[in-house]
Amino acid sequence: MSRLTATVFAVTICLLATMAWAINHYRYNAITYKGQRDKATEQLTLANATIKDMQTRQRNVAELDAKYTGELADAKATIDQLERDVASGKRRLQLNAKCPANGTAGTGGMGDASSPRLTDSAQRDYFTLRERIVTVTKQIGYLHDYINEQCLD
Structure with missing residues (x-):
């Protein structure tokens, strides 16, 4: 009977050791998977916050x-x-100009002066210049606001 008891005792010890090893192995895996899950959750939260921030910036x-x-x-x-x-x-277009009569130089009085007028090309250039000034002014204003609202946040 002592041999049978020793064998049962040895088998029980082996089973307990095997079970302890299995429990420890699955516990380690659970801890590892939990750490991976927590890390993935943190990265997902960060990605969602980044996406939300980008969407807000795009709307702005x-x-x-x-x-x-x-x-x-x-x-x-x-x-x-x-x-x-x-x-x-x-x-x-109002100009501050003096014009000689009929394009000739000379001393004139009130009666021989024609009304001052820009040439057609100068008039086109005037409007082109005004348009470009407005365009550049608006572009600079846009960039200024963009830098203040988007880059300096």
Whole structure:
């Protein structure tokens, strides 16, 4: 009976050792998987926050772009209307100029002076210059706001 008891005791010890090893192995795996899960959850949270921030920034940039695109379109329309009004005679460009009579140099009085007027090419250049000034001013304003709202946050 002692041999049988020793064998049962040995088998029980082996089973307990095997079970302890299995329990320890699965516990280690569970801890490892939990750490991986926590790390993945943290990365997912960070990715979601980044996506949300990017979406907010994209919305803000779109609003800023729409604002300045609209202002630029309005300014160009105003300049185009002014140019059409000048061309039709509805409005006039006011100049500080002295003009000799009929393009000749000389001393003249009130009666021989023609009204000062820009040449056609100078008039086109004037409106082109106004349009470019408005465009550059709006672009600089847009970039200034973009830097303040998007880059300095």
